[in-house]
Amino acid sequence: MSSDILRDGFHLETGMKKKLVVVGNGMAPGRMLEHLLEGSPDSFDITIFNAEPRVNYNRLMLSPVLSGEKTYQDIITHDDGWYEKHGITLHKSSKVTKIDRVKRRVASENGIEADYDKLVLATGSNPIVIPIPGYNLRGVLTYRDLDDVNAMLEASKSKKNAVVIGGGLLGLEAAAGLKEQGMSVVVIHLANTLMERQLDESAGHLLQETLEKRGIDVITQANTSQILGEEGHVSGVELENGMRIDADIVCMAVGVRPNVALAQEIGLAVNHGILVGDDMSTNDENIFALGECAEHNGTCYGLVAPLYEMADVLADTLLGGSSLYSGSQTATKLKVTGIDLYSAGNFAMDEDTQDIILRDTMAGVYKRLVLKNNLIIGAVLYGEISDGPWFFDLLKCKTDISDIRETLIFGHSFQGTAVLDRIATVQALQDDSDICGSY
Numbered sequence: 001m002s003s004d005i006l007r008d009g010f011h012l013e014t015g016m017k018k019k020l021v022v023v024g025n026g027m028a029p030g031r032m033l034e035h036l037l038e039g040s041p042d043s044f045d046i047t048i049f050n051a052e053p054r055v056n057y058n059r060l061m062l063s064p065v066l067s068g069e070k071t072y073q074d075i076i077t078h079d080d081g082w083y084e085k086h087g088i089t090l091h092k093s094s095k096v097t098k099i100d101r102v103k104r105r106v107a108s109e110n111g112i113e114a115d116y117d118k119l120v121l122a123t124g125s126n127p128i129v130i131p132i133p134g135y136n137l138r139g140v141l142t143y144r145d146l147d148d149v150n151a152m153l154e155a156s157k158s159k160k161n162a163v164v165i166g167g168g169l170l171g172l173e174a175a176a177g178l179k180e181q182g183m184s185v186v187v188i189h190l191a192n193t194l195m196e197r198q199l200d201e202s203a204g205h206l207l208q209e210t211l212e213k214r215g216i217d218v219i220t221q222a223n224t225s226q227i228l229g230e231e232g233h234v235s236g237v238e239l240e241n242g243m244r245i246d247a248d249i250v251c252m253a254v255g256v257r258p259n260v261a262l263a264q265e266i267g268l269a270v271n272h273g274i275l276v277g278d279d280m281s282t283n284d285e286n287i288f289a290l291g292e293c294a295e296h297n298g299t300c301y302g303l304v305a306p307l308y309e310m311a312d313v314l315a316d317t318l319l320g321g322s323s324l325y326s327g328s329q330t331a332t333k334l335k336v337t338g339i340d341l342y343s344a345g346n347f348a349m350d351e352d353t354q355d356i357i358l359r360d361t362m363a364g365v366y367k368r369l370v371l372k373n374n375l376i377i378g379a380v381l382y383g384e385i386s387d388g389p390w391f392f393d394l395l396k397c398k399t400d401i402s403d404i405r406e407t408l409i410f411g412h413s414f415q416g417t418a419v420l421d422r423i424a425t426v427q428a429l430q431d432d433s434d435i436c437g438s439y
Helices: 027-039 059-067 080-085 146-158 169-180 201-213 261-265 304-318 388-396 417-430
Strands: 018-023 044-049 076-078 089-091 096-100 105-108 113-115 118-121 125-127 140-142 161-165 184-188 217-219 224-230 233-239 244-246 249-252 256-258 274-276 287-289 294-296 331-333 341-345 353-360 365-372 375-382
Touching (some): 027 076, 059 146, 059 169, 096 261, 146 169, 146 249, 161 169, 201 217, 201 341, 233 249, 375 388
Parallel strands (some): 018 044, 118 287
Antiparallel strands (some): 096 105, 331 341
């Protein structure tokens, strides 16, 4: 932290507010600003540059917008009135293209400049586009922001066939949304089972069965060799085995990369993401990174929970506090109406691990816990997920489950009161930070 800043954010030498500039206006910086304003509402003059032409919205709700369950207005987090109320200057459609670290000044591609005392880079991630033949045809889309959703909604009005490349979280949410819009949908996935990073093989097969019952075709162990086109527009997809699939639109959902181009240009330390310390600072004491673009201890996070934890730490840091970010355990849910899926931790088995499995084929329920040294290290639930947060709490708090091992798989409500009291006591001893034992 720079020596010329007080806890409340004022210049020591002048008593004037410091200038805080935020590049990016996603969920993580939105959370950071909320906590900053709660802690000290008059500490900074705040300016935000947003590449998108709109206010902050909940990106977790893009899937319901695509499916037609919600509208853009339903998912707005901070409307124009919120920024006005808090005296925040928001520059929409203003992608930052230049940062001068000596003068502490940023400039956008549309000519807007702003000086900063503290700068937060929250540039997010960019969708990966596979550079196969035909990738730049009209009708090849990604699924990352509201513009992508609007493009898919517009295409669904006049187009019939959609192919989604990628059977991970975003790909399946896109597939379900396009199906709800009346399109014929085929998912092409390279791995043996869907969502292989979050699910074990059994849960992946159950998920595929559920999607196919909904009329979504799934082709696994399939690699796309080229995207076919007519008159500059998508007409189909060809797989490596020669199979051809008709397509009016192709949605690539094969992953994301942290957007680090701006940080690289100004000489910040970058690996996969922008390298940050436990206080979210970069190698420039006046510049911080937050969200999907940040890399902490070798990890870039793409789920909202760790991004919010980062945001809380950064807000405290900017106010002169001592909070530190120590990394996050993450859990995954698929945001598709009617599909209940919860996943956390590691499913790899070795000689020191055991698993407990409950399977009800008729009910479509599958639960698996992976244990090591009487600790939960992995959990996957399909069909019935109400105990997911409890299992996750036990996992991240490293709670000894010896006393309830025989009944553990049946969930929280099946355990006796005395046992639950003992677990709560152990969790409190393990971590009194209110992160653990909060179920």
